[in-house]
Amino acid sequence: MPDYKVYYFNVKALGEPLRFLLSYGNLPFDDVRITREEWPALKPTMPMGQMPVLEVDGKRVHQSLAMCRYVAKQINLAGDNPLEALQIDAIVDTINDFRLKIAIVAYEPDDIVKEKKIITLNNEVIPFYLTKLNVIAKENNGHLVLGKPTWADVYFAGILDYLNYLTKTNLLENFPNLQEVVNKVLDHENIKAYIAKRPITEV
Numbered sequence: 001m002p003d004y005k006v007y008y009f010n011v012k013a014l015g016e017p018l019r020f021l022l023s024y025g026n027l028p029f030d031d032v033r034i035t036r037e038e039w040p041a042l043k044p045t046m047p048m049g050q051m052p053v054l055e056v057d058g059k060r061v062h063q064s065l066a067m068c069r070y071v072a073k074q075i076n077l078a079g080d081n082p083l084e085a086l087q088i089d090a091i092v093d094t095i096n097d098f099r100l101k102i103a104i105v106a107y108e109p110d111d112i113v114k115e116k117k118i119i120t121l122n123n124e125v126i127p128f129y130l131t132k133l134n135v136i137a138k139e140n141n142g143h144l145v146l147g148k149p150t151w152a153d154v155y156f157a158g159i160l161d162y163l164n165y166l167t168k169t170n171l172l173e174n175f176p177n178l179q180e181v182v183n184k185v186l187d188h189e190n191i192k193a194y195i196a197k198r199p200i201t202e203v
């Protein structure tokens with residue numbers, strides 16, 4: 001089995017889906033959490049000067065979705081054929097579109113612009129995505145695609161805390177089928193064990 005190290009800040013955010021997937025598949029990894037003080041010295045050693053980064057037997061790779069997909073393949077959560085893999089990728093990309101639409105508002109520096117963008121986000125963007133995804137979760141018996149566990153479910157459960165943090169809401173409050181998807185992941189014994197030992201962080 002390769003030697004895995006995950007480098008990221010001491011937050012969940014973009015690193016948590018990767019930590020979730022490694023944990024779900026029972027692939028041991030070093031959970032390396034870099035402080036803001038350590039980061040400037042380490043930044044030039046990372047492929048694109050950003051994290052998360054996965055080190056596989058000493059080789060550092062970047063891009064959270066690519067890393068998650070790589071781990072998903074190791075643990076048979078990436079579909080049984082190219083069409084299944086495509087369907088999973090499409091859902092993960094949709095979740096990532098949703099994340100980016102939330103992030104662009106949350107990190108808007110101009111307060112007046114931000115206030116306006118929050119109205120559109122709350123009244124249009126969030127209901128649009130969550131209503132669609134909730135129907136999809138219902139049609140797939142508590143999964144996001146293919147009616148079975150895939151890395152899309154684990155990715156969504158892993159990124160949700162960050163999305164709730166950015167929107168300052170409980171996004172799934174009125175979306176029980178999506179909550180069921182997340183609960184199934186959180187009830188997995190390997191995920192429970194990881195959550196029990198991970199550092200407590202606000203984000």
Ligand SMILES: N[C@@H](CCC(=O)N[C@@H](CS)C(=O)NCC(=O)O)C(=O)O
Nearest residue numbers: 013014049050051052062063064065
């Ligand atoms: N598309 C990349 C984005 C990575 C990214 O934006 N990383 C941020 C933290 S979430 C970072 O490393 N920021 C510190 C810096 O750029 O110096 C991914 O999904 O992995």
